Amino acid sequence: MAAYVTVGSTGFDELVRTVSTREFLQALAGRGFNRLVVQCGYSFGLFKPPPTESETFGIAMESFDYTTWPQRLVDQADLIICHAGAGSILEALHSGKPTIAVVNRGLADNHQNEVASELATTGYLVVTEPRNLASVVAESGYASLRPYPRADPRPIGEVIDEETML
Amino acid sequence: MLCVVLGSGGHTAEMMRLLQGVDFGRYTRRLYIVGDSDVLSLDQIGVLEGDRNIQNEEYYVGRVPRSRKVGQSWKSTPASFARCLLSVAGLLYNHRPDAILCNGPANCVAVGIVAMVLRIVRFKRIPVIYVESFARVHSLSLSGKILYLLADRFVVQWPGLVRKYPRAEYIPHLV
Known part of the structure; x- marks a missing residue:
């Protein structure tokens, strides 16, 4: 089983640090994960997992700053952990994979x-902060989420049609 | 012709999703208005239009100076906004689109203003359709607040916004 962590187009120091801690890796391994892929953005240098295999609980890890094929990684994942940006959240939800959105309190624009909060209220995803991420995973708080409805942008086409027919 | 206003990363990604709902067979000519420093949007247009590659369809990309860069001082903003307005005016005058679709980047303020002026001077009525970003749950973006006054149709993706902005139309699950 694979978990895919993505910070999106910028960076998210605290999230990248958190997912390379022993505590987080242990929680992942405890849920049966054996692969962790981390897209770090400009926080790339902060992904520093423990050096020995026993300390990473047998989890194979891959990390990079940016990727050309985020969709493939999303498709291969059994769990998506993303920063709480709207774009990342949408991609994760449309993949139908359980999603944990991690809030970056450091951002000025909240x-x-x-x-994320709104979608969590309706049960489409779990929202948390970096410091609680390991326990959310350990308690598999993402296990009973509702599937997100398929997007339907056709009404926008209809609005344009209505306006151009005036 | 349909005019699409593109901005930075998140807005562009969302616009690409919205455009999936537009029948390009009906709008066989498209004009994309893109900030001059926005290379990623150019890539996205290339992917979108490259996938179609249908005869008798054509698209144009109009690059305009950014109306205001992130972090730009407010003092120098009026001058760059004026440059943006002029550039947008040239594009809309030359291409005369039948509708404008925009979703929040700063450039859409200039586009909304120019469309209004073109209507007032009876050049052409170009309806402006504004879709507020999926990211805005409880409040409008600055562009949204301005376009709420200018747009012919104002679409929001969260129900709470309709209570504050009665002229808005709530359409869920667009993206």
């Missing part, structure tokens, strides 16, 4: 977190 509007992105509103989306």
Whole structure:
């Protein structure tokens, strides 16, 4: 089983640090994960997992700053942990994979977190902060989420059609 | 012709999703307005239009100076906004699109203003359709607040916004 962590187009120091801690890796291994892929953005240098295999609980790890094929990694994942940006959240939800959105309190603009909170209320994803991530995984708080409805952008086409027919 | 206003990363990604709902067979000519420093949007347009590659369809990319860069001082903003307005005016005047679709980047303010002016001077009525970003749950973006006054149709993706902005139309699960 694979977990895919993605910070999106910028970076997220605290999240990248958190997912390379022993505590987090142990929680992942405890849920049966054996692979961890981390897209770090500009926080790439902060992904420093423990050096020995016994300390990483047998989890194979891969990390990079950016990737050309995020969709493939999402498709291969059994769990998606993403920063709480609207774009990342949408990609994760549309993949149908259980999603944990991690809020970045360091951001000045907190509007992105509103989306995550709202979607968490309806049970489409779990929202948490870096310091609680390991326990959310350990308690498999992501296990009973509702599937997110398929997007339907056709009404926008209809609105444009209506306006151009005037 | 349909005019699509593209901005930075998140807005562009969302616009690409919205465009999946537009029948390009009906709007066989497309004009994309892109900030001059926005290379990623150019890539996205290339992917979108490259996938279609249908005869008798054509698209144009109009690059305009950014109306305001992130972190730009407010003092120098009026000058760059004026440059943006002029550039947008040139594009809309030359291409005369039948509708404008925009979803929040700063450039769409200039586009909304120019469309309004073109209507007032009876050049052409170009309806502006604004879709507020999926990221805005409880409040409008700055562009949204301005376009709420200018747009012909104002679409939001969260129900709470309709209570605050009654003229908005709530359409769920667009993206």
